[in-house]
Amino acid sequence: MNELDVSFSLASPQDKDIPIDISVSDIEEDMIYRFCVGINGVWYTIQDFSTKKEVTWVPEEYGNYIVMVQAKKISSKKAFDYITRINYTIGKNFEDEKIIKSISLDKECYTVGDKLCLTVDSIYSPSLYKFWINGQYGWELLKDYTSDEKLVLTLNEIGEKEILVQCKKQDSENNFDDFSTVKFYVYEAVKIEITSLKSLSKDLISGEELIFECEVNNEESKTVLYKFLVIDEKGNVNVVQDYSTKSIVSFIENNSGSFKLLVLVKDLYSINNYDDRAVIIYEVKPYNEIKIIDFSADLSSPHYTGHPVIFNVQVEGGKNLMFKYTINGPSVDDEPFIEESGYLRENFYQWIPKVSGNYTAVVYVKDESKPQGYDVYSEMSFEVLPYVSQVVKILDVQIDSYEKHVKNKPIGIIVKAEGGLKLQYSFVITKENKEIGVIDYSDKNFLTFMPQESGYYELEIKVRDTFSVQEFDASTILHFKVWDYYPAKIDYILYKSQECYVVGEPIVFNIVAQNTKNILVKYVLSVDDQIIEETNFENNIVFQYVPTVKGKYTLSVMARNKDSEYEYDTKKEAKIYVQDSLPVMDTKIICEAKEEDLVVNNSIFFVVSTKGGRDIGYEFYLMEQGQWRRVQTYSRKNTYSFIPFKAGDYKLLVLTKSEYKVCSYEDYGIYEFKVT
Structure with missing residues (x-):
């Protein structure tokens, strides 16, 4: 608050009934001035607002006065534009009776959001203290008279501030015996700025968790609040996290397309709606890209008529995959052979060739959400020969290992096959397209493999008849990942x-x-x-x-x-x-007086018992001569007693509830009795 230059014709202290001239120096043109004095909490106006810059004051009693001068422009609509308060003592003895020795602050300057700690050092004990602050609308009370000489205040406004401390002795009848003021300045806090807004998710897929992180400056020295909003292509806004200290947000987006993530940040004590904001544009895919890793048949070409062939496809990506198999072959009766399965959920398809010739098998793969067409396809060619007995087939491959494979731990594999006269087995181990081991054909249908490194491995199993002229009669490929350790589960x-x-x-x-x-x-x-x-x-x-x-x-x-x-x-x-607790139940009123003792002018005592609840409160109502009246509001007291002065029928009602419940009551009990 701006101050005025005020001077006195006589310096403090002075005796009473002596005229004292008070004058103020001009600071601007077209100003009007008001002069007031205050003592013991009562203010007197010496001169109301006028253009006069000097006034004569004749004090009529001894004491510690506050001389206050207010000034404002003639055209101003405010209560005042400038103000000054000066302590003035009438009587030398009063100057010696000051109670406040000093006022100390814990810091020299403050920023918005800081806590101010003020301590008053008093000469006289015990004393009482009252605290005011010079706010937007004048002096505002912070804390009424208490014996606590300390004030803790959270500062949430910028600018120069002034605190007034009034002090009086504990047995004093005055509004205050002494007062003092202290000034300080509150600075604006360092502005928070967003330094990074990024996605922590490897892939942004609809229906899966999306994670984003916002980073700001001065995060360690401030309590920062974050608000995240998602805006879709149509402009619809969804608040995924209201203001919170969590700088990482996660949510599930069930739709695909282009989105914007808007983040608003602010200091916990900021008076702004937000201190900074940022936007990131991201694309949500309906599913991961679909890739065909392998498309093969359980029997090597050539196949034989009358024997089923099972086509297998291994795919990665997508969500709900669907497969369509098409087999094209030689013409029969001048009609080209085409067999189509339609889209299925199985990644395998069994087909029994009936006519020998050259065939092409095609698999089309798509996600269920794709309305038309397909995502990827693969094809293979093979030959079908007339039926030959003892076709070699791999029936099963058993892996003797944990669910997860770990380096330096053996992996046992057993192959079951049928057909042929005498079967032989071969194994080829590949790591990331690099061949690391080959087991030539032998009659051993098992393999123990100990991977030395982590990574992705491929094991090709080949089976053939001893008398076969082909490289293999049947084959299959296994894909597995080897870890450095067993992942926790x-x-x-x-x-x-x-x-x-x-x-x-x-x-x-x-x-x-x-x-x-x-x-x-x-x-x-x-x-x-x-x-x-x-x-x-x-x-x-x-x-x-x-x-x-x-x-x-x-x-x-x-x-x-x-x-x-x-x-x-x-x-x-x-x-x-x-x-908070179990509900209050089974409320019962027990009368400790016998029936023959229920008589006029005799004290009757009741006790209430309940089950459940926590910190139970009891409220009692008594019906006398047909009229209910409340005799005890809610309290922890579970007993009630009274002396009836009239004979007749009575009812005692008790309402019960847990102290933390926001309701009229949880349970009640009624006891009826007759007084004679």
């Missing part, structure tokens, strides 16, 4: 199943996971989407928590192998709802 999150969980009762979660000794587990517990507890990764498969508030609790469990390079290998969640 959480099978179950076990916890006691019950109808209701209540505040204060411990909940124990047990984790069932494979390869338990070599995994690390992290727990993140949130209530109503707010994280309340988070552990580090450690070898602990038990998590216990005692809920303190009601709400929807979500326990996210992340596990990874000790050697894993990823943040986690697997993740599972468990969700439960916790209530």
Whole structure:
């Protein structure tokens, strides 16, 4: 607040009944001035607003005065534009009776959002303190008289501020015995700016979780709030996260197309709707690109008439795949041979050739969501010969290993085949298109393979009759991945199943996971989407928590192998709802007086019993001569007694509820009795 240059004809202190001239220097033209004095909380106007810049004041009593001069332009609509307050003492004894020794602040300057700590050093004890702040509309009360000499205030406005402290002795009848002011300046906080907005998802696929991260400057020194909004091609806006301290947002987009992600950031104490914003444009695909890895038949060409041929296709990508098989062959009765399966969900198709000749098999693959056409196709040619007995076929391949293959751990493979006179087996091992091992034909139908490195492997199995002139009579290819370690896998999150969980009762979660000794587990517990507890990764498969508030609790469990390079290998969640307490039930009123003691002018005592609930409150109503009246509002007291002064029929009603329930009552009980 701007101050005026005020001077006195006589310096403080002075005696009473002595004229004192008060004058103010001009700061601008066309100004009017008002002169006031205050003592013991009462203000007196010496001269109301006028163009006069000087006034004579004759104090009539001793004490510590506040002389206040206000000024404003003649055309101003404000209460005042300038103001100055000066302490002035009438009587030397009053100058010696100051109570406030000093006022100290914890810092010299502040920024918006800081907490100001003010301490008053008083000469006299005990003393009472009252605090004011010079706000937009004048002096505003912060804290009424208390014995606490400290004030803690959160600053949320920019500019020069002034705090007034009024002090009086504990037994004083004055509005205040002493006062003092302190000034300080509140600066604008450092502006938050977005430095990065990026996607953390490898692929943006509809129906799958999309993850984005926003980074800002000064994140460590500020409490930053983030709000994320998704805008589709039609301009529809969806708020996926309202203002929160979470800088990483995840959500599932069920539609495909082009989208915009708008992020708004602001400081927790900012007065703006947002401090910065950014937009990222991204494309959501309906599914991953479909690729045919292999298209083969279980029998090598040439095939033989009358024997079924099974075509297999291995594909990656897509969501809900569909396959269509078409077989083109030689003409029969001048009609070209075409067999078409139509789109199926199976990635295999069995066909029995009836006529010898040259054939072409084509497989078309598409995702179910594609309305027309196909995504990819592949074809193969083969020859069919007239029936020959003892066709060689691979019936089954058994792999003796864990679900996941790990380097330096043996993988056992057994091949079952039929046909021919005497079968031989050959194995070719390839790693990422590089041949690393070949087992020539022998009568051994098994293989033990120990991979030395992690990566993608391909095992080709060839089977032929000993007397066959072909390279092989049947073949199949296996594809598998070899890991550096066994990835962690959480099978179950076990916890006691019950109808209701209540505040204060411990909940124990047990984790069932494979390869338990070599995994690390992290727990993140949130209530109503707010994280309340988070552990580090450690070898602990038990998590216990005692809920303190009601709400929807979500326990996210992340596990990874000790050697894993990823943040986690697997993740599972468990969700439960916790209530404040069980509902209050079975409310009963017990009268401790015998029936013959229910007489006029005799005290009657009642006790209420209930089941369930937490911190139960009781409210009593008494019906006397047909009129209900409330005799006890809600309290923890579960007893009631009274003395009837008239004979007749009485009813006692008690309403019960848990203290935390926002309702009129949860249960009630009525006791009827007769007084004689």
